[in-house]
Amino acid sequence: MEKRRNAFQRHAGALIGAICFCGAAQACELPSGRRLETERVALSYRTEPSKIVVGEHFALELAVCRKQKAEIRNEINLDAHMPEHRHGMNYRPSVSALGSGRFRSEGWLFHMPGRWEFVFELGSERLADSVLVE
Numbered sequence: 001m002e003k004r005r006n007a008f009q010r011h012a013g014a015l016i017g018a019i020c021f022c023g024a025a026q027a028c029e030l031p032s033g034r035r036l037e038t039e040r041v042a043l044s045y046r047t048e049p050s051k052i053v054v055g056e057h058f059a060l061e062l063a064v065c066r067k068q069k070a071e072i073r074n075e076i077n078l079d080a081h082m083p084e085h086r087h088g089m090n091y092r093p094s095v096s097a098l099g100s101g102r103f104r105s106e107g108w109l110f111h112m113p114g115r116w117e118f119v120f121e122l123g124s125e126r127l128a129d130s131v132l133v134e
């Protein structure tokens, strides 16, 4: 565990191990929010408050579901960065698993206006979503 934490230290992200994303692979019913998917997983997320304000903390509600039976390592890593500026956040959000593929992540803060990209890594699956913060 300690070793793994070190491997992720360069990311200003949140990592949590040993999580079951969902029970069986099934039709992915997810709560409303922004929906992202790959061939193997789908997720929806929303921020709290829904409008991200520069320099103010926000939280993230995330729901994840497997579309296939494929093995997915039970790890989740959440991060955000500004691709044009090549920097990430100055804060490291925490993640807690709420069960049934639901997660709550707190401690997010975008310190500059512009284009930010959320990056959600679920095992080897990587999903990204771009948002404009004014």
Ligand SMILES: [Cu+2]
Pocket (backbone or CB within 6 Å): 082, 085, 087, 112, 114
């Ligand atoms: Cu920037």
